[in-house]
Amino acid sequence: MARRKTKRDQIVELAVLAPLDWVDERTGAVRGAKWFLFRNVPRDISWAQTLGFATLIAFATQTLTGAILAMYYKPGSEIDPTTGKPLAYASIEHITNDLTLGWLVRGMHRWGASVFVILLFMHMGRVFLFGAYKYPRELLWITGVLILAMGMLMGFTGYLLPWDQTAYWATVVGINLNGTAPFAGPWLAQFLAGGAEIGSDTLAKWYALHMLLIPGALIALIGIHLYLVARLGITSPPWSKEAAGRERAAVAQPTGTRAGLVRGSGDGK
């Protein structure tokens, strides 16, 4: 029984569906979004499987608040003539004490950093305890470990930016810790220090690392990680009575197939 189109249906079709169709026909965006979002998941998943998404939200918060803090923060160790304090420290004080809602956004970024790292570890613990790193999800684990490393680097480089005593000496200690790595350590420390002093050059370099290079790498890695999640699906918990890793109906190619690049794999070639 075909329902008659109401006025409302017609409006929705005209205003929403038709433009979406137009876009999808030219880009595949709607089909792509459906492929990404409308996935089958095991019946017995729980809140534990939401930790990854929580980490993603924490990262998104850091990205947004960080981009906005960058509009007010000034990396520089020169003494600001009006305040008599180093530029970076003075700008942090300005953000925290003077600017409307600056204290809130800085607080979100500062505490959100810890939230991000804690969630990273909780997510990793969940994956480890559930055995979700096993075949065929090894590369998910590996990209995840790289994301963890990048997250720690974000914490390390961000800690210097307030340019107070804690930040400064913690960074001296951190740089010298890198210096104790065998063979390459002293060179790595020298690269991180960026010159004869841990000063303006170091601060500018770490600021660039903190807001350009490492986030770029992090976003790329998260993209790969999410693509793999969508492609391989979510594992059932270890206590599940259902068989793990059912193939997705929509994907024609079973996950076990290989391209045949390695001798003895592929389909009889």
Add this chain to the structure above:
Amino acid sequence: MSTNGPDTPHVPGPSLWPIGFAIGVACLLLGLVITWVVAAIGAVLAVTFGLLWARDVTRDVRGEVPEIRPETRAVSDRAAPAVVAAEEPLPAYTRSRFLEASLIGLSGAMGAVLTLPVLGFMVLPSFTGVEEDEVSLGPLDNFPEGEYVIATYLSHPEQGEVSRRTAFVRNNGESEAGEQSFTILYSRCVHLGCPVQPNGPIDEDNVKKIKNVELRPVLAQSFGCPCHGGQYNSEGNRTAGPPVRSLDRYSFSIRNGNLVLGELYAVGNVNGTGAKATISKYPWSVPGTHVDGLESWLYPIVPTQVTG
């Protein structure tokens, strides 16, 4: 041969080699802190079991070694009928192969031309222009015999306070050879580079300023680091906490009656005190790195610079 699926994942068979490998690695690490013999045994174990493990794991991928029959020749007058191999088409070097290769080659060359200078610019400035000038601390009578004086100055005044250097200077009087002796300790902790403080009161009433150098007498016969609790005695030897060697020292010279600080050097250990001390001197190294013993092999070359 794609028998692997979600229910029959591709996994290597069980193996005991990883356990041997792990024991080897553990021995190696243990040996680094105990003695090199244990480390050597550990290294041998780790390499042996690592190779065995790798051989085990890669068996599937490597495939069986094909049996090769020994070459034989028919011994007879008549030439054996020539076996004509099935004519295989010669591998042609086609236009598309050529274009493919030149595209890859050219893009690689262009990429290198673009990225190498950029990478060089990212890395090299950290290692150039880091030399420090010698600093004059003024006339010798600023340093009473047997007492420490804190000397501070800016090594790069244009960089501001971050370049402040601090030295603990003690006049030891004349050595047996009749030379003026000084103990000049560098204030950065050889654990991880925090600023070491003298354990005693500073005489703020008798501060002397000579050009950009400030001198403060201090009543201290030991030094401590606020970060992780490293403690040093009056000669800079470690007495407690995590430091791995004695405090770094400045080399010095005396010019026109002035004490002049030269380069820093690392100290393994100091025997004796003051002018009679025997100092095991090494080229300067990053805080936290060993300069003597087996561990120093881990840092064969160190860029010459004072970190922070």
